[in-house]
Amino acid sequence: MNAIEINNLSKSYPGFELRDINLTLPTGAIMGLVGENGVGKSTTIKLIMNAISRDSGSVKVLGVDNLSGEFIAVKEDIGVVLDEAYFPEVLTPENVGKVMKNTYRNWDDECYYNFLNRFRLPEKKAFKDFSRGMKMKLAIAVAISHKPKLLILDEATSGLDPIVRDEILDIFNDFTRDETHSVLLSSHIVSDLEKICDYIAFIHNGKLLFCEEKDKLLEEYAIIKMSKDDFEKMPKEAVKGKKVSKYGVEVLVLKAAVSNTFSTEYTTLEDIILFLARGDMKQ
């Protein structure tokens, strides 16, 4: 069973469109949803959770259509962390724990308080007095303490310092040690996604450009630096993006489509996404 299956999902607002998204997150995997700000990552997550209406398409989460009445029960198995924590500001972590105990059937108080200790979060301090890092840690503690099978994280690491980010990414990694657990993580910090993701889905201009295994992407693409004359000899079908400067051309190519005469360089996920997003760049 797949953790998430999205078929031909579309949604439009004035000045914004998400078109025909097809995406599958296999159980046990971590998928990174990447794209620029405002491209539709959060909208996709809201559509997955049926928090907004769609124009067309279908979404199945943990094997259940998210428009069916059963989906409320499925939400018991989903932990969600949004870009902000959104708890009422006067509540303390202790209050939040009591509210969540009455929200989730599988709520585990011991797990929750262990996370509060691990994150050094004061139990009786009002949420409004927390730093952003502390707020996000509280949201993560809540998302994990009801024994979910699927974690959905919308920009959960944005705006956090690298040490906190690393700590949080470790928690997500630990979570997927159980092969029935899956994670969908949206972020525009590609280095975070490169660290932990098995799959990468890239949304650009309202369309899903690709949804691929990360290792396969890194194997498929390469960067070549060359002169403008050499670039002219390059097969055009191999070129997926280029950066032209007065010193030459830097090209993102499909490795399989270029001959061995070109010496390729190792490329990072960030390079691939940058080249694909910006297409032809001039410096």
Place this chain on the structure above:
Amino acid sequence: MKALLLKDCYTLMKQIKFYILMIILFAITPGNSISAIAMFYAAMLPITALAYDERSKWNSLALMMPYSDESIIGSKYILGYIAVAAASLLSITAQIAHSLLKNSTLELESIFTVILVACIATIVQAFNLPFMFKFGVEKGRLAFFVLIAITTAMAVVFKNGLPGIFSSSNANIFIVMLVAVIFTLVVNLISVSISIGIYKKRV
């Protein structure tokens, strides 16, 4: 739904202790007009809770959790009913205590007036909440003021009729109360279904 009520109680108890104290004081003050203020204040508590939800963007998170649309909407109505019922009970208890202390007879009419005012308070809440769910608290408040103006105008028009209701026989009083309670229930049921319909049509 218990979780949502608990969340609202924590928020309200911490944010508006003084407001809640005023409701209690008004409710136990002798005189129906003062206790009526307590009940109308109590019926406005769900709007205050909604305003705090909007400020913290709680709804974005609530939609990700296993709360049904019915329980999200229903919890706000129930919060109002509990608050109005508590204010009414306090008011009736205070009236009984007052008559015992003064060694006077408790008039049935004043108990019925409390119940009738409680019905009107929940009707006001029933008119109010769909506007709040549709337009948000800021714009919804405007609708509330329009509603208050209409209610006041109606009170002025019918001011000579109301005391007459209770001046007749007991049988007449019971019929009036029965009609009032049934009308309140119908208005609230319609209001809840409108609010749920509004909430389901989210963007």
